[in-house]
Amino acid sequence: MARKGFAAEAAREFLEKSDRIRASRIKELFKIDWRDPTRYDMVISTAKTSVETAAQTITEISQREEYQPTAESVQAMRDLTITTRVKAVLALSRLNISNLEVGTQCGEVYVGGVILVESVKDIVIDTIRRLPEVTRVKTDFVIATPDHYLYGDAR
Numbered sequence: 001m002a003r004k005g006f007a008a009e010a011a012r013e014f015l016e017k018s019d020r021i022r023a024s025r026i027k028e029l030f031k032i033d034w035r036d037p038t039r040y041d042m043v044i045s046t047a048k049t050s051v052e053t054a055a056q057t058i059t060e061i062s063q064r065e066e067y068q069p070t071a072e073s074v075q076a077m078r079d080l081t082i083t084t085r086v087k088a089v090l091a092l093s094r095l096n097i098s099n100l101e102v103g104t105q106c107g108e109v110y111v112g113g114v115i116l117v118e119s120v121k122d123i124v125i126d127t128i129r130r131l132p133e134v135t136r137v138k139t140d141f142v143i144a145t146p147d148h149y150l151y152g153d154a155r
Contacts, residue, residue, distance in 0.1 A: 041067070078133055079104040085131050086111065093127060095120050097141075107135035114142045 001011045019035075026034050037043045042061065044054045061067060069077075082104040090097060090111075098114040109128050115121060121141050128137045 075106060079106070082107065082109060082131065082133055086128055086134075089127055089131065090124065093123075095123060097124070107133055108138065109134055109136070110138050110140070112140035112142075114144050116144065118143055 001008065004011065004014065006014060023033065023035055026032065032039065042058070044057060046054055049057075083102050086102045086104070086109055087100070090100065090102075096116055097120065100113040101111065103110045111124060111128065121139055121143075124141075125137045125139060128134055
């Protein structure tokens with residue numbers, strides 16, 4: 001309220017609108033609903049408990065063995081990080097790739113989509129290989145020439 005200079009009701013409306021926008025963006029990017037409580041190991045309502053109690057509860061539970069990282073969870077996080085980096089780098093590269101699909105498994109990046117020229121494939125491979133922790137790049141691109149977009153298969 002202080003930061004934006006809002007009254008209580010205006011602040012609540014602002015936060016609700018921000019949450020809706022963020023939820024929509026996350027759903028668009030990652031195909032998930034971050035507000036779905038079943039996606040989380042634990043949900044604490046701060047309407048029913050103090051922030052201090054919630055923080056203490058989270059701290060205590062996070063120290064238990066079942067919440068410690070495993071080799072599989074660490075690798076999954078590494079792969080997710082690589083996938084996210086690849087998507088970001090390719091988005092910033094302005095290489096015209098439609099229907100981009102990226103996945104990573106044990107450092108191996110799988111990337112595909114629709115490109116207009118063969119040379120984009122080599123640029124993508126070189127770009128991805130430079131990223132940290134990438135061990136290999138496999139591609140599955142479909143090359144669709146501009147004529148295909150203009151005429152389809154009915155030439």
